Amino acid sequence: MTATRVLVLNSGSSSLKYQLLDMRDSSRLATGLVERIGERTSRLKHTALTTGATRETTGPVTDHAAALKAVAEELGRDGLGLDSPELAAIGHRVVHGGSSFTEPAIVDDAVLAEIERLVPLAPLHNPANLTGIRTARSLRPDLPQVAVFDTAFHTTMPESAARYAIDVSTADEYRIRRYGFHGTSHAYVSRETAKLLGKAPQDVNVIVLHLGNGASASAVRGGRCVDTSMGLTPLEGLVMGTRSGDVDPAVILHLARVGGMSTDETDTLLNKKSGLIGLCGDNDMREIRRRVDEGDEQARLAFDIYIHRLKKYIGAYYAVLGRVDAIAFTAGVGENAAAVREAALAGLEELGLAVDAGLNAARGDGARIVSPEGARVTVAVVPTDEELEIATQTYALVGASHDLT
Numbered sequence: 001m002t003a004t005r006v007l008v009l010n011s012g013s014s015s016l017k018y019q020l021l022d023m024r025d026s027s028r029l030a031t032g033l034v035e036r037i038g039e040r041t042s043r044l045k046h047t048a049l050t051t052g053a054t055r056e057t058t059g060p061v062t063d064h065a066a067a068l069k070a071v072a073e074e075l076g077r078d079g080l081g082l083d084s085p086e087l088a089a090i091g092h093r094v095v096h097g098g099s100s101f102t103e104p105a106i107v108d109d110a111v112l113a114e115i116e117r118l119v120p121l122a123p124l125h126n127p128a129n130l131t132g133i134r135t136a137r138s139l140r141p142d143l144p145q146v147a148v149f150d151t152a153f154h155t156t157m158p159e160s161a162a163r164y165a166i167d168v169s170t171a172d173e174y175r176i177r178r179y180g181f182h183g184t185s186h187a188y189v190s191r192e193t194a195k196l197l198g199k200a201p202q203d204v205n206v207i208v209l210h211l212g213n214g215a216s217a218s219a220v221r222g223g224r225c226v227d228t229s230m231g232l233t234p235l236e237g238l239v240m241g242t243r244s245g246d247v248d249p250a251v252i253l254h255l256a257r258v259g260g261m262s263t264d265e266t267d268t269l270l271n272k273k274s275g276l277i278g279l280c281g282d283n284d285m286r287e288i289r290r291r292v293d294e295g296d297e298q299a300r301l302a303f304d305i306y307i308h309r310l311k312k313y314i315g316a317y318y319a320v321l322g323r324v325d326a327i328a329f330t331a332g333v334g335e336n337a338a339a340v341r342e343a344a345l346a347g348l349e350e351l352g353l354a355v356d357a358g359l360n361a362a363r364g365d366g367a368r369i370v371s372p373e374g375a376r377v378t379v380a381v382v383p384t385d386e387e388l389e390i391a392t393q394t395y396a397l398v399g400a401s402h403d404l405t
């Protein structure tokens with residue numbers, strides 16, 4: 001029997017999302033998540049699509065290692081356990097791959113050491129990713145583990161976009177440059193957008209707006225990323241659920257000198273207490289829209305700041321690309337919030353950018369066009385699927401390495 005299944009693990013700072021796919025037809029066999037890892041009220045939600053069974057358990061899950069063991073048990077209960085001979089590989093989302101990883105990599109000790117070395121650049125994400133890999137390895141030492149990096153797609157950025165204008169030797173010593181994140185999503189969505197236009201990826205220029213809890217924009221020319229809004233860490237760029245995005249770096253100096261704030265306090269402020277939640281107390285766009293509709297001024301201002309920043313990046317990437325064939329909205333907010341899409345493009349008709357009110361408000365499942373018929377730039381809603389992309393890359397790499405042996 002050939003092994004055709006791939007388990008995808010996406011370890012966040014306090015969550016573990018997973019999907020088991022059969023790569024013969026890319027179908028999903030199981031999916032789920034463990035939330036609030038490290039708290040007393042952790043929750044595991046598991047769905048086996050093979051039987052339709054859904055189970056939810058609550059109780060303390062101390063760390064990512066315990067979370068993965070709990071997931072393995074749940075999969076086992078549906079006959080989809082990690083011991084299955086049909087499992088070909090485990091694919092891991094790794095957030096920071098630095099400059100070294102331009103492609104996915106089969107995990108060995110050297111790869112692990114490099115991910116470990118990058119922990120200071122992604123302190124919220126890389127440690128969880130490492131625990132996921134190490135635990136998966138201990139459960140199935142014989143199975144290939146593949147790391148798929150958020151940063152890989154952005155390694156094509158020219159130096160003019162990837163470098164900060166700071167002293168070169170200091171930047172090089174500390175490996176300070178713009179790496180970019182959500183690359184798996186930007187790669188997948190830009191390709192799907194080309195497909196929607198009926199063109200090859202190398203023939204289209206796309207601005208991808210990945211608007212989830214974390215949010216980033218990218219400019220993709222002919223299938224290659226030429227700029228993206230996140231930088232050294234996933235803090236730069238757009239206004240996010242809890243992250244500030246761009247601020248004058250002197251804000252941090254000012255808070256230290258005048259406010260006496262420590263590095264950790266500023267880190268928490270900018271990563272966890274800023275963005276939408278810092279501006280209005282809510283980070284869920286549904287709740288913010290509800291408040292705006294009720295006339296809540298604070299929510300209105302938070303929404304306007306979010307949109308203003310988004311619009312600036314659309315304009316910037318329009319200029320970077322010179323010619324834009326499509327703008328793709330994706331992730332939780334981008335796929336679902338018609339009001340965000342409408343507001344972000346309002347007033348940009350001179351650039352050939354507009355949404356059709358009816359198409360934009362309509363709901364739909366797959367990728368769909370929301371710009372008016374005959375528009376110069378196609379505006380589209382393109383659902384992202386990071387797990388499918390990770391599984392595809394994992395399976396391709398494992399298949400390729402088998403061919404070599």
Ligand SMILES: Nc1ncnc2c1ncn2[C@@H]1O[C@H](COP(=O)(O)OP(=O)(O)O)[C@@H](O)[C@H]1O
Nearest residue numbers: 211212213214283284285286331332333336337
């Ligand atoms: N129907 C909706 N309308 C507006 N926003 C939505 C809707 N559904 C989800 N969202 C937004 O999507 C966000 C989550 O996006 P998602 O891409 O799943 O995030 P992440 O993967 O970063 O956790 C939520 O915080 C919420 O603000």
Ligand SMILES: CC(=O)OP(=O)(O)O
Nearest residue numbers: 095181182213214234
């Ligand atoms: C890199 C990043 O911001 O990821 P997420 O959106 O999953 O937090």
Ligand SMILES: [Mg+2]
Nearest residue numbers: 212213214331
């Ligand atoms: Mg996401």
